[in-house]
Every structure is written in C-alpha cells, then in structure tokens.
Amino acid sequence: MKKKMAPDDKAIAPGSTIGVIGGGQLGRMTALAAARLGYRCHVYCPEADSPAFHVAQATVAAYEDEAALARFAEAVDVVTFEFENIPAETVRILSQHVPVRPNWRALETAQDRLVEKSFFNSLDIATAPWRPVLDRAGLGRAVAELGRPCVLKTARFGYDGKGQVKIEETTDLDQAWAGMGGQPAILEGFVDFEREVSVVVARGLDGNAACFDVVENRHRHHILDVTIAPAPIPHRLAGQAQDVARRTAHALELVGLLAVEMFIGKDGRLLVNEMAPRPHNSGHWTIDACLTDQFEQLVRAVCGLPLGCPERHSDAVMTNLIGEEVNQWLPLLAQKGARLHLYGKSEVRAGRKMGHVTRLRPRSDNMTNH
Numbered sequence: 001m002k003k004k005m006a007p008d009d010k011a012i013a014p015g016s017t018i019g020v021i022g023g024g025q026l027g028r029m030t031a032l033a034a035a036r037l038g039y040r041c042h043v044y045c046p047e048a049d050s051p052a053f054h055v056a057q058a059t060v061a062a063y064e065d066e067a068a069l070a071r072f073a074e075a076v077d078v079v080t081f082e083f084e085n086i087p088a089e090t091v092r093i094l095s096q097h098v099p100v101r102p103n104w105r106a107l108e109t110a111q112d113r114l115v116e117k118s119f120f121n122s123l124d125i126a127t128a129p130w131r132p133v134l135d136r137a138g139l140g141r142a143v144a145e146l147g148r149p150c151v152l153k154t155a156r157f158g159y160d161g162k163g164q165v166k167i168e169e170t171t172d173l174d175q176a177w178a179g180m181g182g183q184p185a186i187l188e189g190f191v192d193f194e195r196e197v198s199v200v201v202a203r204g205l206d207g208n209a210a211c212f213d214v215v216e217n218r219h220r221h222h223i224l225d226v227t228i229a230p231a232p233i234p235h236r237l238a239g240q241a242q243d244v245a246r247r248t249a250h251a252l253e254l255v256g257l258l259a260v261e262m263f264i265g266k267d268g269r270l271l272v273n274e275m276a277p278r279p280h281n282s283g284h285w286t287i288d289a290c291l292t293d294q295f296e297q298l299v300r301a302v303c304g305l306p307l308g309c310p311e312r313h314s315d316a317v318m319t320n321l322i323g324e325e326v327n328q329w330l331p332l333l334a335q336k337g338a339r340l341h342l343y344g345k346s347e348v349r350a351g352r353k354m355g356h357v358t359r360l361r362p363r364s365d366n367m368t369n370h
C-alpha cells in the first residue's frame with residue numbers, strides 16, 4: 001500500500017499520472033492540458049459514458065466502491081477533482097494512499113452553502129444577507145427578517161440554478177419549502193446586481209497564487225451563457241475581486257484552482273455568491289486568451305510545479321453551446337476568429353453543456369493585475 005506517497009514538497013514529474021475524480025468536460029480539458037505537459041491522466045467516474053474517458057485512462061466505479069478507490073489511488077501519483085460533490089469517505093480513502101489536492105477542507109466548505117457563506121463572512125468577505133432554513137417555520141422567520149424578494153436554495157447539491165426558488169411578493173411559502181424536498185436550505189436576500197463577475201485563482205504547493213483577470217458572466221435560463229474577459233469594471237473593483245479570491249485560497253490552504261462567483265451591486269459593492277475549488281466554466285476563455293490556461297495551472301499546482309503566467313494576451317468572449325446549439329458546429333468552424341471546443345458528449349440534451357466557442361479581440365488595455 002505504500003509507493004506513490006511523494007513527499008509534499010516534491011514536484012511530481014512529467015510522466016507521472018494525475019488522478020481526476022469526475023469525468024465531465026472539466027476533467028476532459030484537464031487531461032488535455034496534462035498531456036501537453038507530458039502527464040497521463042486517469043479518470044474515475046461512475047458514468048461509463050463520460051467525455052473525459054475519451055482522452056484518459058478510465059475507471060468506471062461508484063464513489064462508494066472502496067476496492068476500486070484503493071486500486072485507483074495506487075495507480076496514480078496525485079488526485080484532483082473536477083466537481084465538488086464527492087463523499088467525505090471517498091476523499092478519506094484516497095488520502096490514505098496518495099495526496100489529494102485541493103484538500104478536503106476546501107471541498108467540504110464549497111459543498112454546503114451554509115458552511116460556505118459562514119466561511120466567507122468569517123474572513124470579513126461580504127455576501128448577501130442570509131439565514132439557515134431547516135424547516136417550514138424557519139422559512140417564515142427568515143423571510144420576515146430578510147424581506148421579499150429573496151432566494152431559497154438547497155444548502156447542498158445545487159448547480160445551474162437547480163434547487164433554488166425566488167420568493168417574490170406573492171410566492172407561497174408552503175410551496176417554496178416543499179421544493180426543497182425536506183433538505184436543509186439557505187435563504188438569501190435578493191441582490192439587485194449590476195453584473196455578475198468571477199475570478200479564477202491558482203495556488204501552488206509553495207503558497208504562491210496567480211489570479212486570472214476578472215470576467216463578467218451572463219446567464220440564460222440559469223445557465224452560464226457568455227463570459228466576457230476582461231469584465232468592464234473599474235480597476236479598483238477588479239483588484240478587490242482578485243484579492244477576495246486570493247485571500248480565500250490562502251485561508252483554505254488550497255492547492256489547485258479556486259473560482260469565486262460574485263455580484264457587483266447597483267451600489268458598486270462586491271458581494272460573494274459562491275466558490276468552486278476546481279476548474280470553472282467562466283475560466284474556459286483562458287485556454288485561448290492567456291499565456292497559461294486554468295487547466296494547465298491546475299496541473300502545475302497539483303504536481304507541485306511553479307505556476308505559469310496567467311496574463312491575458314487577448315480580450316475574449318466565451319459563449320457556451322447548450323443543447324441543440326452545438327449543431328452549429330459547421331458554421332462555427334467556418335467563422336473566422338471563432339475557436340470551437342466540443343466536449344464529445346454522445347447525446348444532445350436540453351440544458352446540457354455540449355461545447356463552447358471563444359472569440360478573441362486584441363487586448364484592450366495594459367492591466368497587469370495578477
């Protein structure tokens with residue numbers, strides 16, 4: 001059961017194998033970046049039909065399958081993940097054999113909106129006002145305290161706006177609570193935002209951090225539609241957003257990537273919404289527009305290598321291809337300046353992220369705020 005336990009301060013050299021938990025497009029793009037630096041990737045995912053399996057070694061097994069987890073951990077030199085909802089026990093088993101980066105604390109904090117918001121507030125990082133909601137009576141109290149409109153979200157397992165409901169003047173609270181399926185929830189004050197932005201920061205084993213530029217995100221039907229890099233916001237705010245991301249990564253002693261989603265209120269205030277300790281959809285533009293992209297930074301960080309320069313060499317607009325939009329692949333390929341990325345998903349489904357396209361423009365300024 002030994003081997004593979006590379007001392008924490010030692011680089012994991014090219015030729016080694018990076019284990020990735022989760023087989024979606026984020027895992028796929030991580031494996032592509034890893035291959036470019038001479039690493040192999042081994043992806044562990046319960047779904048046999050996973051896009052990352054096309055470009056990596058595969059283990060198809062449940063997250064509860066202890067024997068499969070142990071075999072996987074033995075076969076790789078470091079483990080990272082491309083989504084957060086991994087059971088604690090899975091991470092514990094893997095950690096017995098091999099370094100797991102980012103650490104469990106970062107995952108655990110991001111898995112639960114209540115823990116996450118408390119954590120941000122403990123760092124003096126502002127969020128929307130919020131209250132835990134554990135039952136129907138608690139919802140009534142929380143709505144009375146925060147006022148309408150407000151947003152009720154399940155504390156765990158939400159993505160692409162799933163598991164959340166906006167509470168307007170006329171929303172029936174019994175129905176809103178029923179939508180939570182009896183799960184613990186959080187009530188957040190509704191933020192009348194001017195725009196949504198995010199920051200991806202990489203943090204290495206040596207504690208150095210490298211921030212990508214702040215980007216603006218526009219959603220459609222609760223799914224990320226467009227990312228605009230850089231966000232058209234004042235330098236002061238951009239610096240503040242990057243500082244929040246950096247401080248959060250340091251506080252978690254995170255090794256890997258951290259994406260932080262934020263609102264800019266109409267009053268110009270920055271409020272953190274949530275974080276993800278993994279590659280992020282709003283970081284896909286970095287593949288085509290930065291000297292080092294988010295996936296390569298992840299590989300560098302988890303392997304204990306120096307981080308790359310995150311500088312933006314071009315401005316970029318990244319557009320997600322959701323569901324049937326992917327059928328535009330041929331005209332997109334013919335479009336000058338459009339960089340097409342397809343995820344190789346076998347089935348087109350409504351609301352499914354099938355690919356993205358990035359369009360570059362010459363860099364607009366000399367912002368070197370990393």
Ligand SMILES: Nc1ncnc2c1ncn2[C@@H]1O[C@H](COP(=O)(O)OP(=O)(O)OP(=O)(O)O)[C@@H](O)[C@H]1O
Pocket residue numbers: 128151158159160161162188189190191192196219222223224261273274
């Ligand atoms: N408190 C709020 N006030 C106003 N809008 C909100 C609030 N919370 C969420 N939203 C809107 O809903 C979107 C999705 O919310 P959130 O990021 O919390 O959930 P999610 O399911 O994790 O989404 P994703 O997977 O897209 O990140 C936000 O990007 C924002 O547009």
Ligand SMILES: [Mg+2]
Pocket residue numbers: 261273274
């Ligand atoms: Mg979000």
